[in-house]
Amino acid sequence: xxxxxxxxxxxxxxxxxxxxxxxxxxxxxxxxxxxxxxxxxxxxxxxxxxxxxxxxxxxxxxxxxxxxxxxxxxxxxxxxxxxxxxxxxxxxxxxxxxxxxxxxxxxxxxxxxxxxxxxxxxxxxxxxxxxxxxxxxxxxxxxxxxxxxxxxxxxxxxxxxxxxxxxxxxxxxxxxxxxxxxxxxxxxxxxxxxxxxxxxxxxxxxxxxxxxxxxxxxxxxxxxxxxxxxxxxxxxxxxxx
Numbered sequence: 251x252x253x254x255x256x257x258x259x260x261x262x263x264x265x266x267x268x269x270x271x272x273x274x275x276x277x278x279x280x281x282x283x284x285x286x287x288x289x290x291x292x293x294x295x296x297x298x299x300x301x302x303x304x305x306x307x308x309x310x311x312x313x314x315x316x317x318x319x320x321x322x323x324x325x326x327x328x329x330x331x332x333x334x335x336x337x338x339x340x341x342x343x344x345x346x347x348x349x350x351x352x353x354x355x356x357x358x359x360x361x362x363x364x365x366x367x368x369x370x371x372x373x374x375x376x377x378x379x380x381x382x383x384x385x386x387x388x389x390x391x392x393x394x395x396x397x398x399x400x401x402x403x404x405x406x407x408x409x410x411x412x413x414x415x416x417x418x419x420x421x422x423x424x425x426x427x428x429x430x431x432x433x434x435x436x437x438x439x440x441x442x443x444x445x446x447x448x449x450x451x452x453x454x455x456x457x458x459x460x461x462x463x464x465x466x467x468x469x470x471x472x473x474x475x476x477x478x479x480x481x482x483x484x485x486x487x488x489x490x491x
Contacts, residue, residue, distance in 0.1 A: 253280045255376065255452075256466045257445075258315065258433045260290030260459035260490065261341055263297045265477035269466040270304075272475040277307050282368060284433035285315025285378035285397060289338025290459040290489045291480060294321075295345040298357045314364035315378045315434070316397045322361050325354075338459065338490045366396050374469065375427040379403075379434035384422045403435050406448035424449050431469065438462045445474050459490040 254273060259266050275281065287301065288294035304310065320334040321342055335343070346354065367377035367387040379395075380402025381387040387396045405421060413420055424430070430451045437446040438457035445454045445467050458464040458480045467474035481489055 251278045251280070252276075252471075253370070253469045254282065254466050255431050255454050255469055256281060256283045257454040257456055257464055258284060258286035258436075258458055259297055259464060260286055260317070260338065260480075261288055261294040261297055261345065262291045262458050262464055262477070262480040262483065262489075263293035263300055264483040265458055265464035265480045266297060266300065268477040268483075269464050269475050272477075273466050273468075275308070275466075278309075280309045280311070282311045282376045282431070283313060284376065284431070284454060285313040285364070286317045286433060286455075286459075287315070288321050288342045289317040289334075290341060291484050292341050292345055292487055294342040295349055295353075295357065298360055299353070302356065302360055311368045311376070312360070312364050313368065313376060313378050314361075314366055314397050318361050318364060319394065319397065322358065325358065341487075341489075366393055369427070373427050374429045374431065376431045378432065380432055381423065386423070386426050397434070400435055402430070402451065403432060403453060406451045407440060409449055411448075421449075424451070429469070436460060436462060444476070445472075461491065 287297045369375050377387055378397040380399035381390055381396050382399060382401055383389045390396060432453050433455035436455045436457035437453050443456060445452055445465050454465050454467055456462045456465040461481055463476040463479050465474055465476050
């Protein structure tokens with residue numbers, strides 16, 4: 251039995267199917283999905299439907315991404331966020347054209363029940379973006395920050411790799427967990443194309459919304475599998491490019 255972490259999908263259903271097949275995922279495996287299932291490629295609604303069906307036969311933990319919050323606000327009529335529409339939201343709205351009210355209710359329930367973070371038995375923390383509280387994500391004063399925060403990733407990208415964990419200047423929040431897994435900020439922004447680690451933080455967002463691939467990684471062995479670059483699977487679309 252393995253534990254997998256799956257990066258940001260952003261409507262790329264074809265890529266999701268590819269990586270699950272390439273990793274040879276079994277029903278006994280645990281899969282932690284890092285959020286941002288929607289906004290980007292044309293199959294956001296299809297991704298949610300697939301995940302709901304997939305969870306019926308697999309042990310899944312579904313984390314909340316910032317794009318789920320934005321989509322939920324839109325569909326609940328709280329906002330007509332034009333910036334969100336320009337950053338992947340239009341494709342999500344289009345993917346729901348013609349969807350029945352029954353399916354729409356099912357999808358909204360799925361989004362409402364997403365987890366903000368997950369801590370496993372090995373003291374590994376999984377969350378979409380990051381956290382700033384020195385006692386961990388469960389102590390954040392503003393819980394939504396765990397799927398918006400970029401300071402954790404920015405910090406570890408700049409940390410001295412020779413700095414001892416015992417040093418007085420070593421960031422306290424990194425000591426809380428054996429490992430931390432995030433998405434949210436594509437590693438392609440720093441010239442990487444595969445899941446990337448700094449300190450004890452792994453970032454598995456490999457830019458599927460843009461020109462990168464979707465990644466799935468075995469958190470024990472650190473073996474990973476990737477889809478084809480997602481834009482090649484949707485040649486007539488722009489994604490979030």
